Amino acid sequence: MVIITKGIIHAFAARHKNATVPLNDWFEKTKAGQWSNFSEVRLTFNSVDSIGNDRYVFNIGGNNFRIVTMIHFNIRTLYIRAILTHREYDALHKANKLTGL
Numbered sequence: 001m002v003i004i005t006k007g008i009i010h011a012f013a014a015r016h017k018n019a020t021v022p023l024n025d026w027f028e029k030t031k032a033g034q035w036s037n038f039s040e041v042r043l044t045f046n047s048v049d050s051i052g053n054d055r056y057v058f059n060i061g062g063n064n065f066r067i068v069t070m071i072h073f074n075i076r077t078l079y080i081r082a083i084l085t086h087r088e089y090d091a092l093h094k095a096n097k098l099t100g101l
Helices: 007-015 017-032 038-044 086-094
Strands: 002-004 048-052 055-060 065-072 077-085
Touching (some): 007 077, 017 055, 017 077, 065 086
Parallel strands (some): 002 077
């Protein structure tokens, strides 16, 4: 997969040092992915959820962090929309603002 906005990974890891290893692991697995649909993503990451509007949420780092993405399977491209702590994710989820990311 082509991953757009890798800079957001570096920025988040700079603020949350304990996220560096799980973010890098997620990045490498995602980059190597040859996914053509959501079911194939789940074969690599069983903790990924579809939240609608082509958005998918990956739980990483022992469920301490969430990566909100938009995936266009037809062009093998994944856009990182946000990387959040569990608390930040829950706040956006309660406010029903995740699909707008």
